[in-house]
Amino acid sequence: MSLRNRLTLFFTTIVSVALALFCLLLYLVAERYRETEFQNRLRAEALTAGHLLVGRERIGPSLYKLMDKNQLTVLPDEEIIIYNGKNQLAYESGTDYLTLTEAMLSQIRKKKQVNWKKGDRQIVGLLFIDDQIPFVIIASAVDTYNLRTIQNFAKLLGLGWFLMTGLMVVAGRLFAGRTLQPISQINRQIDDITALNLSHRLPEGDQADELAQLAHRFNRMLNRLEDAFRLQRLFVSHASHELRTPLTAITGQLEVSLLADDDPDELRATIRSVLDDVRGLNRMTNGLLALTNASMDSSTVPMGTVHIDTLFEQIRQEFQRLHPDYTLQISLADVTKTHWQVLGNESLLRTAFVNLLDNAGKFSDNHSVSVSLLSEVASVQVKVHNTGSVIPADQLTAIFVPFQRGRNAGGQPGYGIGLPLTERIIQIHKGTIEVESSTESGTTFTVTLPH
Template sequence: MSLRNRLTLLFTAIVSVLLALFCLLLYVVARQYVSNEFQTRLQSEALTAGHLLVGREPVGPTLFKLIDKNQLTVLPQEEIIIYDAKNKLVYESGTDYLTVTPGILKRVRQVRTLHWRDNERDVVGIFFTENQTPSVIFASAVDTFGGRTIQNLAYILAIGWFLMTALMVVAGRFYAGRTLQPINQINRRMDEITASNLSLRLPEGASGDELTQLAQRFNRMLTRLEEAFSLQRSFVSHASHELRTPLTAITGQLEVSLLAEDEPDELRATLHSVLDDVRGLNRMVNGLLSLAKANMDESSVPMGRVQLDTLLDQVQLDFQRLQPNYIIHVQIIPPDAPDHLWQLTGNEPLLRTAFFNLIDNGGKFSPAHTVSVTLSSNSKSVQLSVHNAGSTIPADQLTAIFIPFQRGRNASGQPGYGIGLPLAERIIRLHQGSIQVDSSATSGTTFTVTLPR
């Protein structure tokens, strides 16, 4: 069953049940009201009979019967019965519709006013004490008019309920279709979106309801998927190009060496050149693997306590062991801060890689291979700044340097593959942090990393 039909049936069922309960309540209240009104009229008839027959100024039974027979307010099949204090019958209208037992007489004298129903006949008994003559008066009649009124009301309510239920089916289906129309549009647009056509977006509308929010979230997901596909295509394209270059160079050198009868010294020089290319290729592959690892889901990266000041000292020692001609100045502000000020939750190997790449990038582009590293902290975050006084990065390329295999124009002639900075930026974002770069001819280039504590 479609969602439209389910909503229509649910809406109709709920409203129909509520409407049926309302009709039933209206019928019960109307029936009780008619019954109470008829009992009040019966009691008035009994009091009138008492005043005229056994009151202070009584009239004769013959005259009363004549009056009762010709009055316009007489009730259908009305009967009046009067008993005196000794349970002796004083007056009876003569219709014999009602039978009175001694038990009923006793009950009326106890409760003063008694109402009951005998088949279709309503009966009221009252204890009448006017003129010091206690009497028991019974009045009974059949409420034919009230019964027809209640019956007609029941028919009207039943017909109205059926008509309103049918109307609710039509209205419910119409409004369910109107409500679900955005979903149909979303389904049609989703069928048009493919891996090669991720630029399409779902219609969001302007109502701000749940369907609009769903479309907005789906569009944001499509944007992320489009970016991921674009990065993947760019990554594969650039990686293939960068890997092909050293492999082509290695292949060419080996083919030349095999064809030529070189001297041992020349052959050794060729092997050294091939070894340098292989080492560069190995560094590139390791960088690609690290970049792929950093692009994994945050939930799959193991996190733990990291002491940043200790980690920075280890990175400095490792870097100077690998690059002894680099000069690294490390400053911790404040220098005598407690250890917990430099603690945060993160992945230590990934953070080590990010810091290493930032320092390597700073030293590579500094004329004297000098890098200044500053570590500072506040109540909410820890900041690491890496500064060098080398060539400036053009303003239009400050964001492009964080795209894999994209290098600034100032990187011409410098070794590298355009992997280090994108890898560092991804690791920082993996730790819910941010990285900022400022570059000018007067102050040099500074990378500022902010990590939440």
Template sequence: MSLRTRLTLLFTAIVSILLALFCGLLYGVAEQYRLREFHARLQAEATTAGHLLLGQERISLNLYKLMDRNQLTVLPDEELIIYNAQNRLVYESGTDYLALTPETLTRIRNEGKVVWREATREIVGILFTDQQRPYIIVASAVDTYGVRTVASLAQLLGIGWCVMTGLMLIAGRFFAGRMLKPISQINQRIDTITATSLSSRLPEGSQGDELTQLARRFNRMLNRLEEAFKLQRSFVSHASHELRTPLTAITGQLEVSLLAEDEPDELRATLRSVLDDVRGLNRMTNGLLELAKASMDASAVPMGPVQLDALLTQIQAKIQQLQPDYTIHLRIDPPDTHASDWQLTGSEALLRTAFFNLLDNGGKFSPDHTVWMQLIRQGTELQVTIHNTGVPIAPDQLPTIFSPFLRGRNANGHTGHGLGLALTERIIQLHQGQIRVDSSAEAGTTFTVSLPG
């Protein structure tokens, strides 16, 4: 069942139920009004009969019967009965429609007024007192006109309910179609969007309603997907190029060695060159694997408590062990802070890789291979700054410095594949942190990493 049909049926059902309740309430009010009016007329008939037959200026019973049979306002099948205090019949209109039991007479005498119904006959019994003598007067009749009027009203309400339900069904389907038309347009546009046409966007409209918000969010998702596809294509293109270059060099050197009758020293030199290419290829492959690992879902990465000050101290010692000509200055500010203040939740192995890359790059691009690193706390965040005074990064390259395989012009003459900073950014983002870079000829280059503490 389509959404349009479900909305139409739901709308029609709700309104039909409410309309049926209203019609039922209207019928009930009309019925109660008919009963009150008819009972009031019966009570008036009984009171009038008491005054004429039992009052001080009474008339004869025969004369009253004659008047009762011939008056224009007589009720349909009307009957009037009067009993004295001893439950003896004093007067009866003669139609003999009603039979009263002693229990009923006792009840009327105790309550003063009793109203009840037998089949279609409405009955009112009252206690009438004349000169300290109590009488019971019972008036009854059939409200033919009132019942017929209320029945006609019920029939009219039923027909009206059926007609309005049909109209609501038609109107509901029409307006549901109008309301869902933008969704149909969105569905048609979505069907045209493929991997080769991610630049297409949904019409957002200007209403500002939920459908407009849905279209805007979908377009933002398409923007992210398009950007991801572009990055993927760029990544594959650069990776293929970077992998093809050393493989081509290795293949060429081996083919030349096989064709030529080189001396052992020349063969060893060729093998050393091939080994260097293989090592570079291995480093790049490891970088790609680390980058893929850092790009996975955060929930798939094991997290635990990490003592950041101790981790940075270990990385400082490791780099100076691997690169003896590097000088790493580490400052923890303030130095007497409790160890728990430098603790965060994360992956120690990934954070080690991220800060190792930053320090290694800082030492590589600094003329004297000197790097300054500082750890401070900024509110609820731990902030690490890594600074060097090497050749600055060009301003037009700062926005793409963290893209894979993209290297700045200041990297000319330095080995690398452009994966270190991309890997570092992925790791920091995986830890819900931020990384930014500021570079100028006067101040040097500074990387600032902020991590939630």
């Protein structure tokens, strides 16, 4: 079932049920009013009969029957019955519609007035006292005219409900069509968007309704997709270039070695050079693989409690083993062990911090790196500082783009993968990374991770 038909059905059902309840309420109120009004007329008839038949200024039963027979306001199928204090029949109109028991008479004497129904006949029994003699007067009749009127009223309500329900079907379908028209336009415009024209955007309009919000969010998604496609093309372009360079060098060296004489020293030198290129190619491939893995869904990364102070102690030992000529100084604030805890992946954090330390040592004049760990109220802060070549101010953000390296990186080995990988890992841990670089204070990377 289409959304338009579902909305029409939903709208019609709600209105029809509400209208049916309203019609039922009208019918019940009208029926209750008719019944109460007829009971009041029966009570008036009973009191009139009591005053005329057993009251102080009474008339004879024959005259009363004659008056009752010729009275224009007499009720349909009316019957009047009067019992004296000894439950003996004092008067009966003669129609003989009712049969009363002593229990019913006792109930009327006790409650002074009782109303009940027997089929379509409504009955009122009341206690009438004259000269301290208690009489029981029962008046009954059939409200033929008003019953027929209320039945016609019920038919009119049913017909009106049926017609209004049909009208609601038509109105609901038109309303659903007008409501869903912008969605149909959005669908047509979405069909026109392909990978070749991701710059196309949906019109958001001037309104602030849900459809405008939908178009706005879809445009934001297109912005992210366009950025992803652009970065992918840029990534493939740079990766191809970076991979082609060492492969070209390896190919050239091997071709030269084939043309060279069988000098073992030259062959060993060529093999050694090719091996360095292969190792560099392997490092770059591993970096690309790590960057790709870190760019995947962060919800799939296993997280646990990581002690930053313990992690840096392990990194120090590994770093000094890999770079014995580097100097690494780590200063920790004097706080309890729990203040260094963060929620994260120890392996990824180790990769991120090793990249920062390796960059800092590589670009430092004396290969000296200083690290300070600070524990704040809601986060742990890691500052990695070195004094060396300064990163130009206009490239402080570009260094986090894959394969983009600062102008100060000339002559230093690297492929522009480490810092983008580090930034992505910090983002996975809901942290931030900032960089400051100046001639006076050197270069400082600041990583902030929430507890």
